[in-house]
Amino acid sequence: MIVKEKIEEIARAQLVGSELFLVGVSVSAANEIEVTVDGANRVTIDECAILSKSIEKELDRQTEDFELSVFSTGIGQPLKLLKQYQIRVGRLVELVLKNGLKVLGTLTDVSEEGITVEYLVKESVDGKKRKVDVTKTEHYKFDEIKTTKEEIDFK
Numbered sequence: 001m002i003v004k005e006k007i008e009e010i011a012r013a014q015l016v017g018s019e020l021f022l023v024g025v026s027v028s029a030a031n032e033i034e035v036t037v038d039g040a041n042r043v044t045i046d047e048c049a050i051l052s053k054s055i056e057k058e059l060d061r062q063t064e065d066f067e068l069s070v071f072s073t074g075i076g077q078p079l080k081l082l083k084q085y086q087i088r089v090g091r092l093v094e095l096v097l098k099n100g101l102k103v104l105g106t107l108t109d110v111s112e113e114g115i116t117v118e119y120l121v122k123e124s125v126d127g128k129k130r131k132v133d134v135t136k137t138e139h140y141k142f143d144e145i146k147t148t149k150e151e152i153d154f155k
Helices: 004-015 045-058 082-086
Strands: 020-027 032-039 067-072 092-097 102-110 114-123 132-141 145-150
Touching: 004 020, 004 032, 004 045, 032 045, 045 067, 082 102, 102 132, 114 145
Parallel strands: 032 067
Antiparallel strands: 020 032, 092 102, 092 145, 102 114, 114 132
């Protein structure tokens, strides 16, 4: 059986000097290998194909057959690594907190402990008949967050 750590080592070595970074590797019992990468700029199909060929060269199909898929994280996929959060500062994200609350806002800061999100809420203001949009800024610790996904801003 192909070992996940070996694939991670090969992928990381191939990504040295690249703007891409490894997000995750999974290897099934049937040797179906999935490699996920991300980068500060959008990952292209060509970059995935080049990485796939580079990894495949390091493996021996004669010894052990396998299926290899290399793909990028997409919009709507949960963020897993601190680096993924860092490259998305200024972008729209949806948080699902462990307490069930959902927050849709702009990621404004990232630290080792958590993230800061700015969002709009409608609040009553003295002297106004209608509720007014008020900008709120909240800090969330990573241990409070169930998932964070980048969202598309259609504005």
